[in-house]
Amino acid sequence: MAQVLKLGIVGAGFIAKFQARALMQIRNVEIAGVVSRTAASAQAFSKTVKDHGIGEGIVYADVTEMAKHVDAIAVYSPNFTRVEIVEKIIEAVKKGAALKGLICEKPLARNVKEAQRLVDLANAAKLKTAYFENQIFMKPVRTQLQQLAPQQRTMGPLVLVRSAEEHGGPHEPWFWDPTRQGGGVLSDMGCHSIAVGWYCLTPLGKPLTFLQPVSIAADCSLLKWGQKPWREKLMQKMGVDYSKTPAEDFTTGMITFKNPETGQLVKAQFTDSWMFEKQGLRLFMDGMGPGYAFEINTLNSSLQVFIGDVAAEAVADAETALEKATASRGLLVVQYNEPDLYGYTDENEDTAAAFLAGRDGFLPLSYGLEITKLCMAGYMAAERKKTIDLTDPAVQKELETYVPLIQQGKGAEVLFA
Numbered sequence: 408m409a410q411v412l413k414l415g416i417v418g419a420g421f422i423a424k425f426q427a428r429a430l431m432q433i434r435n436v437e438i439a440g441v442v443s444r445t446a447a448s449a450q451a452f453s454k455t456v457k458d459h460g461i462g463e464g465i466v467y468a469d470v471t472e473m474a475k476h477v478d479a480i481a482v483y484s485p486n487f488t489r490v491e492i493v494e495k496i497i498e499a500v501k502k503g504a505a506l507k508g509l510i511c512e513k514p515l516a517r518n519v520k521e522a523q524r525l526v527d528l529a530n531a532a533k534l535k536t537a538y539f540e541n542q543i544f545m546k547p548v549r550t551q552l553q554q555l556a557p558q559q560r561t562m563g564p565l566v567l568v569r570s571a572e573e574h575g576g577p578h579e580p581w582f583w584d585p586t587r588q589g590g591g592v593l594s595d596m597g598c599h600s601i602a603v604g605w606y607c608l609t610p611l612g613k614p615l616t617f618l619q620p621v622s623i624a625a626d627c628s629l630l631k632w633g634q635k636p637w638r639e640k641l642m643q644k645m646g647v648d649y650s651k652t653p654a655e656d657f658t659t660g661m662i663t664f665k666n667p668e669t670g671q672l673v674k675a676q677f678t679d680s681w682m683f684e685k686q687g688l689r690l691f692m693d694g695m696g697p698g699y700a701f702e703i704n705t706l707n708s709s710l711q712v713f714i715g716d717v718a719a720e721a722v723a724d725a726e727t728a729l730e731k732a733t734a735s736r737g738l739l740v741v742q743y744n745e746p747d748l749y750g751y752t753d754e755n756e757d758t759a760a761a762f763l764a765g766r767d768g769f770l771p772l773s774y775g776l777e778i779t780k781l782c783m784a785g786y787m788a789a790e791r792k793k794t795i796d797l798t799d800p801a802v803q804k805e806l807e808t809y810v811p812l813i814q815q816g817k818g819a820e821v822l823f824a
């Protein structure tokens with residue numbers, strides 16, 4: 408019988424529920440406990456866990472108490488709560504809680520200073536860690552690398568990867584508030600696309616950070632949600648005022664990486680938006696190598712359904728068909744196993760096996776810190792309207808404490824300029 412990791416979860420919102428669906432598909436994790444801000448959501452989550460036989464899902468009053476009863480804790484609460492919660496977890500470990508590991512969702516933190524603090528805290532407590540960047544675990548991403556391994560060996564690695572995550576905008580008010588979330592879509596989803604680009608470009612068998620980031624150019628813009636009718640909708644629905652504290656709803660940029668063994672330069676382009684007007688979430692990645700290529704588009708599914716106008720009232724819940732669905736009639740894409748498609752099942756399986764064996768997950772928190780640095784450098788490039796030299800020690804030093812204007816709540820200075 409395989410060993411099972413007893414996982415405690417902090418937060419019972421969107422991602423906690425998604426991850427629970429992933430855990431229904433694997434055998435080496437059970438949800439032993441949950442802590443959330445509101446008792447009702449913790450209870451509802453606990454019921455789901457029990458109903459699906461994926462653990463005891465005991466509701467604890469606080470994370471300090473839960474730490475005594477689980478093997479590892481996954482922090483699935485909002486970005487602005489991350490440091491405070493991890494501090495509590497580390498305090499509990501210091502007081503004797505026998506935790507093996509700590510999981511943090513993307514983005515690791517709102518800025519480099521916070522991300523560094525998380526890494527230092529986990530190191531000081533000797534905890535094994537996992538930074539949850541699900542897209543690196545996506546089966547299509549892993550499979551293209553596997554399938555194209557012979558081409559990579561004979562022709563050389565990929566030289567250009569373009570990666571995008573786009574939907575119509577997040578589901579909770581705190582995401583839209585740049586001070587609480589860390590910015591707009593570059594902080595929220597750019598972290599995914601930057602990680603995927605770096606990962607796919609990395610020659611097979613080389614470590615995650617083998618390719619050295621050389622430079623970054625980026626643009627952050629407010630294309631839709633700053634317009635009056637949309638701004639008003641946002642104010643009404645989410646309670647944020649984008650005339651005063653706006654964040655970017657579109658970003659694109661280019662990172663150049665250098666292969667330290669051959670000197671070859673390769674490029675990762677990222678594009679992320681909260682103003683995507685198609686059926687729902689789309690992850691798009693493509694890559695070019697010499698004489699070979701790959702392409703992934705999660706809006707291509709083997710299942711489509713059609714709902715005509717006369718039948719439209721019969722629609723149950725569009726979001727059970729596709730994350731961030733924006734339409735409930737017409738020809739609709741259905742992804743029937745999103746937790747698997749987006750990589751959640753595989754990231755959980757990897758992390759549980761790693762923690763049980765006393766190792767870090769495939770992506771430790773220190774890797775999340777590197778991604779945070781690149782996101783912050785992206786904001787710096789967009790804010791200053793210039794390419795940032797990532798090899799300059801002065802830039803690296805500045806990034807340690809840099810907080811983008813957008814994150815400071817001063818986005819009007821950059822987005823309306």
Ligand SMILES: NC(=O)c1ccc[n+]([C@@H]2O[C@H](COP(=O)([O-])OP(=O)(O)OC[C@H]3O[C@@H](n4cnc5c(N)ncnc54)[C@H](O)[C@@H]3O)[C@@H](O)[C@H]2O)c1
Nearest residue numbers: 418419420421422443444445483484486488512513514579
């Ligand atoms: N990998 C992905 O694709 C992905 C997708 C969505 C969200 N996320 C990440 O997951 C995290 C949570 O996002 P979400 O969409 O689930 O948010 P959410 O707002 O839907 O849920 C957050 C949950 O945390 C709880 N909470 C708030 N403050 C808390 C506190 N101090 N202590 C304990 N619980 C607290 C809330 O009550 C809620 O249950 C974010 O960091 C987000 O970036 C990742």
